[in-house]
Amino acid sequence: MGWGIYVHIPFCRRKCFYCDFPSYAGREDAMERYAHALCCEIEIAAQGITCPPPWGREIIADGGGGRTLLPSGRGKASTVYVGGGTPTALPQPLLTGILHTLKEKMPIREDAEWTVEVNPGTVDRAYLEGLFSCGVTRLSFGVQSFSDTLLRRIGRIHTAQQAREALRLARDAGFRNLSLDLIYGLPGQTLRDLRESVAEAAALGAEHISIYGLQLEEGTVFARQQEQGRLELPDEELADAMYGYITEELPRLGYLRYEISNFAKPGYESRHNLGYWQDVPYLGLGAAAHSYWQGERRANPAALDAYMEAVESGTRPAALEEPATREIRMEEFCFLALRTAKGIEKEAFREKFGCTMKSIYQDGIARMKEKGLLAEENGYLHLTALGMKYGNWVFGEFLL
Amino acid sequence: MQNKNIRNFSIIAHIDHGKSTIADRLIEYTGTIAQRDMEAQILDSMELERERGITIKAQTVRIDYQGKDGQLYHLNLIDTPGHVDFTYEVSRSLAACEGALLVVDAAQGVEAQTLANVYMALEHDLEIIPVINKIDLPSAEPERVKQEIEDVIGLDTSNAVLASAKTGVGIEEILDAIVEYIPAPEAEDEKPLKALIFDSYFDSYKGVIAHIRIMQGRIKKGMRLKMMATGKVFEVTDVGCFKPQPVDLGELGAGEVGFVAGSLKDVRDVRVGDTITTAEHPAAEPLPGYRGVTPMVYCGLYPVDSADYDNLKDALEKLQLNDAALVFEPETSVALGFGYRCGFLGLLHMDVIQERLEREYHLKLITTAPSVIYRVHKTDGEMILVDNPAALPPQTEIQFMEEPYVKATVIVPNDYVGAVMEISQEKRGEFKTMDYLDTNRVMITYHIPLNEIIYDYFDRLKSATRGYASLDYELADYQESKLVKVDILLNGDPVDALSTIVHRDRAAMRGRQLAAKLKEIIPQQMFEIPIQAAIGSKIIARENVRAHRKDVLAKCYGGDITRKRKLLEKQKEGKKRMKAVGKVEVPQEAFMAILQID
Numbered sequence: 001m002g003w004g005i006y007v008h009i010p011f012c013r014r015k016c017f018y019c020d021f022p023s024y025a026g027r028e029d030a031m032e033r034y035a036h037a038l039c040c041e042i043e044i045a046a047q048g049i050t051c052p053p054p055w056g057r058e059i060i061a062d063g064g065g066g067r068t069l070l071p072s073g074r075g076k077a078s079t080v081y082v083g084g085g086t087p088t089a090l091p092q093p094l095l096t097g098i099l100h101t102l103k104e105k106m107p108i109r110e111d112a113e114w115t116v117e118v119n120p121g122t123v124d125r126a127y128l129e130g131l132f133s134c135g136v137t138r139l140s141f142g143v144q145s146f147s148d149t150l151l152r153r154i155g156r157i158h159t160a161q162q163a164r165e166a167l168r169l170a171r172d173a174g175f176r177n178l179s180l181d182l183i184y185g186l187p188g189q190t191l192r193d194l195r196e197s198v199a200e201a202a203a204l205g206a207e208h209i210s211i212y213g214l215q216l217e218e219g220t221v222f223a224r225q226q227e228q229g230r231l232e233l234p235d236e237e238l239a240d241a242m243y244g245y246i247t248e249e250l251p252r253l254g255y256l257r258y259e260i261s262n263f264a265k266p267g268y269e270s271r272h273n274l275g276y277w278q279d280v281p282y283l284g285l286g287a288a289a290h291s292y293w294q295g296e297r298r299a300n301p302a303a304l305d306a307y308m309e310a311v312e313s314g315t316r317p318a319a320l321e322e323p324a325t326r327e328i329r330m331e332e333f334c335f336l337a338l339r340t341a342k343g344i345e346k347e348a349f350r351e352k353f354g355c356t357m358k359s360i361y362q363d364g365i366a367r368m369k370e371k372g373l374l375a376e377e378n379g380y381l382h383l384t385a386l387g388m389k390y391g392n393w394v395f396g397e398f399l400l
Numbered sequence: 401m402q403n404k405n406i407r408n409f410s411i412i413a414h415i416d417h418g419k420s421t422i423a424d425r426l427i428e429y430t431g432t433i434a435q436r437d438m439e440a441q442i443l444d445s446m447e448l449e450r451e452r453g454i455t456i457k458a459q460t461v462r463i464d465y466q467g468k469d470g471q472l473y474h475l476n477l478i479d480t481p482g483h484v485d486f487t488y489e490v491s492r493s494l495a496a497c498e499g500a501l502l503v504v505d506a507a508q509g510v511e512a513q514t515l516a517n518v519y520m521a522l523e524h525d526l527e528i529i530p531v532i533n534k535i536d537l538p539s540a541e542p543e544r545v546k547q548e549i550e551d552v553i554g555l556d557t558s559n560a561v562l563a564s565a566k567t568g569v570g571i572e573e574i575l576d577a578i579v580e581y582i583p584a585p586e587a588e589d590e591k592p593l594k595a596l597i598f599d600s601y602f603d604s605y606k607g608v609i610a611h612i613r614i615m616q617g618r619i620k621k622g623m624r625l626k627m628m629a630t631g632k633v634f635e636v637t638d639v640g641c642f643k644p645q646p647v648d649l650g651e652l653g654a655g656e657v658g659f660v661a662g663s664l665k666d667v668r669d670v671r672v673g674d675t676i677t678t679a680e681h682p683a684a685e686p687l688p689g690y691r692g693v694t695p696m697v698y699c700g701l702y703p704v705d706s707a708d709y710d711n712l713k714d715a716l717e718k719l720q721l722n723d724a725a726l727v728f729e730p731e732t733s734v735a736l737g738f739g740y741r742c743g744f745l746g747l748l749h750m751d752v753i754q755e756r757l758e759r760e761y762h763l764k765l766i767t768t769a770p771s772v773i774y775r776v777h778k779t780d781g782e783m784i785l786v787d788n789p790a791a792l793p794p795q796t797e798i799q800f801m802e803e804p805y806v807k808a809t810v811i812v813p814n815d816y817v818g819a820v821m822e823i824s825q826e827k828r829g830e831f832k833t834m835d836y837l838d839t840n841r842v843m844i845t846y847h848i849p850l851n852e853i854i855y856d857y858f859d860r861l862k863s864a865t866r867g868y869a870s871l872d873y874e875l876a877d878y879q880e881s882k883l884v885k886v887d888i889l890l891n892g893d894p895v896d897a898l899s900t901i902v903h904r905d906r907a908a909m910r911g912r913q914l915a916a917k918l919k920e921i922i923p924q925q926m927f928e929i930p931i932q933a934a935i936g937s938k939i940i941a942r943e944n945v946r947a948h949r950k951d952v953l954a955k956c957y958g959g960d961i962t963r964k965r966k967l968l969e970k971q972k973e974g975k976k977r978m979k980a981v982g983k984v985e986v987p988q989e990a991f992m993a994i995l996q997i998d
Contacts, residue, residue: 006958083958213950240949276959290959297962321962332961335968371926389950390926396972 002078121158343382485746499582585655593617695743
C-alpha cells in the first residue's frame with residue numbers, strides 16, 4: 001500500500017473566479033522564503049518518519065467500543081503530489097529545488113508516481129523538460145475549458161491554444177501520463193462548449209480527465225457576482241444534461257469512471273488521489289496542507305506567513321484537526337471509499353474495526369439500496385450510477 | 401408581626417414597562433438579597449423567562465422595610481404572570497393582595513393588557529398606586545401618562561410615584577407609598593383556616609410547595625390540612641415565607657403571604673384558586689373564585705426519532721409536576737407515528753412548553769399546528785369536542801359545528817384604527833366597540849374566532865401598526881360557523897398531521913396558500929413531489945416540488961477531508977429534523993406551515 005506525500009504551493013499569478021483554495025496572488029516576494037521553509041519542513045518531517053516502527057497496520061487504537069487497526073506508512077512513499085495553487089507559478093529552480101529535497105530526504109520508492117499540477121499559462125518547453133528530468137512522472141493540467149470566451153469569463157490566465165501547446169510540449173518532454181481538469185456548469189457554458197472541450201481533451205490524448213461541476217464558494221469572485229445578480233449559471237436542467245453527457249461520453253471514449261469526478265484510461269488512475277479514498281496515509285507539507293498519519297488528521301496553518309514563521313522556528317506546524325474517535329474513523333472509511341467505483345470492501349471494514357458493516361449500518365444501507373443508490377457486488381458496497389449523482393445523501397447515511 | 405405592619409401587593413404592568421426591574425430594585429434597596437447575589441430580574445428565575453423578558457410563574461418575596469415611622473414592615477410582593485394566557489393565575493394572585501402597583505411606561509402610556517389587569521384589580525377592591533416608570537427616557541411624558549390613567553381608568557393619580565427603575569429614582573417613594581396607602585390585611589387568626597393557593601411549584605426535596613395567602617386562621621408545622629376542591633389531605637412539614645428562597649418559620653398567621661409544604665407529591669392536588677383549610681375543623685365555605693383548568697389550544701407533539709417516545713412522556717410528566725395547566729394524552733398519527741396531544745392555556749404557554757422540552761430535555765420534536773376546541777354536532781344528535789382536525793368526522797356525519805369566540809381588546813394610536821379594522825375584519829371579527837382613551841389612542845373591541853387569533857393575528861397587528869398595537873383577549877362564547885377541513889396530500893397520500901379546519905369561505909385560499917408554503921419548505925428530493933390541498937375528495941390546489949437533479953461534492957483539495965465531513969454534517973443536521981412521511985422527507989416546520997401564511 002505504501003503512503004503518499006502531498007506538497008502545497010500556495011501561489012497563483014491570479015486567483016480564478018471560482019477558486020477558494022488556499023493560494024495567494026501577488027506574493028512573488030514570498031516565493032523564495034516559502035520554498036526554503038518548505039524544504040525545512042520536509043527535513044523535519046523526514047526525521048519524524050524515520051523513527052522506528054511500528055508502522056503499518058499493526059497500530060491499534062483502543063476505546064470507543066472496540067479496537068481499531070490504523071493504517072500507517074509502511075516502508076517508503078509510493079506517491080508524491082505537488083498541487084496548489086499553481087506549483088508552476090514558482091520559478092523553475094525553486095520548484096525543482098523542492099523536488100530534489102523531497103527525493104533526497106524522504107524515503108520514496110523508485111517506482112513512485114510523481115505528479116505536478118501545471119497551469120498551461122506558466123510553462124514553456126524548458127520548464128517541462130526540467131520537471132521530467134527531476135523524475136516527475138505525471139502532469140495534471142488545469143485546462144478547465146477549451147473555449148477562450150469561457151476561460152476569460154472564469155478568470156484563467158491562459159488561452160485554449162496555450163493549453164494545447166502545453167500538452168504537446170509535455171509529450172515532447174517525455175511525459176507519458178497526462179491528466180487534465182475540466183469544469184462544467186460554468187456561467188455562459190453551453191452543452192456544445194462542453195462537448196467540444198471533452199472531444200478536444202480526448203483528441204489531445206490525455207490519459208486521465210478530472211471533471212468537476214462548478215460549485216459556488218464563499219469569498220470568491222463568483223459568489224460576489226452571484227450576490228449582485230451578475231452570474232448566469234446554467235439552469236438545473238442544462239447542468240443535468242452536462243452531467244449526463246460527461247458520464248456517458250467519457251467511458252465511450254475509453255475513460256473509465258473510477259471515482260465520482262475522475263475518469264482514466266485503464267491503468268492510468270491517479271494512485272495518489274485514490275489513496276485519499278482508500279484509507280492510505282499521507283503526509284501534507286506546505287501551507288494549508290493536510291495530513292492523515294497514524295490515524296490522525298492534521299492541517300498546517302493556511303496563512304502563508306503563519307506557516308513560514310512556524311517552520312522557521314523549527315517546529316512541524318501541523319495541528320490536530322479533531323481527535324479521531326472510532327466512530328469518526330468508521331464514518332470516514334465508508335464515505336471516502338464510496339467515492340470510488342469499487343466502493344467499500346466489506347472485509348476490509350471488518351478487519352479494521354473488528355465488526356461487520358452490517359452491525360453498524362444495516363438500516364442506512366437498506367434505505368439506500370431501496371432507493372437504488374447503493375448496490376453490492378463481490379464483497380464490495382458501491383454507489384450505483386444514480387448513487388453517484390446523489391452521493392452526498394448516501395455519504396450522510398454513513399455518519400453515526 | 402402585627403397585621404398592621406403587613407402589606408400584600410402585586411405589580412401590574414404591560415410587557416416591557418418594567419415590572420420585573422421595579423421588583424428587583426425594591427428587593428435590592430431593602431437589602432432583601434445581598435448585592436453580590438443580585439442577578440438581574442431575580443424574580444424571573446427560569447432561563448426562558450429571562451430571555452423572553454416575561455414572567456411565566458408567579459413569584460413571591462417578603463421584603464422587610466423600615467418605614468418613615470421607624471416601624472418594621474413586612475411587604476409581601478406577589479409578582480404575577482404577565483401574559484394573557486395566564487389571566488386566571490393573575491386573578492388569583494390579585495385576590496391574595498390588598499393593593500397593587502400599576503407600572504406604566506412614561507413614554508408608552510396605558511396598554512391593553514394593563515387595562516385588563518387593572519380592571520381585574522379594581523374588581524378585587526385593591527388599592528392601586530400608579531407608578532410612572534422610565535421617567536429618565538428622553539421621550540418620557542409623565543404628565544400625559546398620568547392624565548391618561550385618570551381619563552381611561554378613572555384612577556386618582558395624586559399619589560402617583562414618578563420612578564426610574566433603571567436609575568433607582570423613586571424606589572424609596574414606592575416603598576413609602578406601599579406602607580401609607582395599601583391597607584393592612586384584616587387579622588382573623590381565630591376563625592377556621594382559609595388559605596388561598598395562588599401558585600405552586602415542585603421541589604425535588606420537599607414535594608409540591610404551595611404559594612398561599614392566609615385569609616383567616618393560622619397554619620403551624622405538623623397540622624393536618626385539607627384542600628377543599630381536590631379533597632387532598634396532608635401534614636404540614638414546612639411553612640414560612642419567601643425571601644425569595646423559602647424560609648421555614650414554623651407558622652403563618654392570618655393576613656400573611658408565604659408557602660406551605662407537606663406530603664404533597666402531585667401538583668394536580670394543589671390547584672391554583674383552591675382553598676386550604678384544616679382537616680379537623682374545616683371552614684364551612686371555600687374562598688370564592690375557584691375554577692378548574694381549561695386548555696384553550698391543543699397541538700400534537702411527536703418525537704422526530706420514534707425511539708424518543710418514552711423520553712417525551714417522561715419529560716411531559718416532569719413538566720407537569722410544575723404546571724397543572726399542562727394536559728396531555730397519547731395520540732397516533734398516520735404520518736407522524738406515536739406522540740401526544742397536548743393542551744395549553746394559550747400560544748405562549750404552548751411555545752414555552754415546546755421550548756423547554758427541546759432545551760431542557762434535549763428532545764427533537766415535531767409540532768403540529770395549534771387547534772382550538774370545536775364543538776361538532778353530529779347528525780345522530782351527539783355532540784363531540786374535537787381538538788385535532790384529523791379527528792373530525794366525515795362531513796356527511798356533521799350537522800353543524802361551533803367554534804370558540806373571544807372578546808379581543810386592541811389599543812392603538814388612532815392613525816392605525818383602519819389597519820386594525822381591516823385585519824380584524826379579514827379574520828372574521830365582528831366589530832363591537834371603539835373608545836377614545838385620549839386624543840390619540842383608541843381602544844377597539846372585536847368578537848373574533850379564537851381559531852383566527854392563534855394564527856398570525858397579533859403578528860399582523862404588530863406589523864401593521866409598527867408595533868404600537870397591544871392585544872388582550874378572553875374567551876367569550878361558542879358560535880355556529882361554516883367550517884370545513886382542508887387536507888393536504890403529499891405524493892398522492894393524505895398527511896393527517898397537515899389537516900386544518902378553516903372557515904368555508906376561505907378554505908380555497910388557505911388551501912392554495914398552504915400548498916404554496918409547503919412547496920417552499922419541502923426540499924427537493926430524487927423524484928417530483930406533488931402537493932395537493934383537498935376538501936373531501938375535491939382538489940382545491942396543486943403545487944410541485946421539482947426533482948433534485950444531483951447532490952454530490954465534486955472536488956477534494958489536497959486531502960482536506962475535514963471540510964467534506966463538515967458539509968456532510970451540516971446536511972445531516974438538516975435531515976435530523978425531517979420526518980419520512982411515506983417516501984417524502986418532510987421538515988419539521990412543514991407541520992407549522994399554516995402559521996406562516998401571510
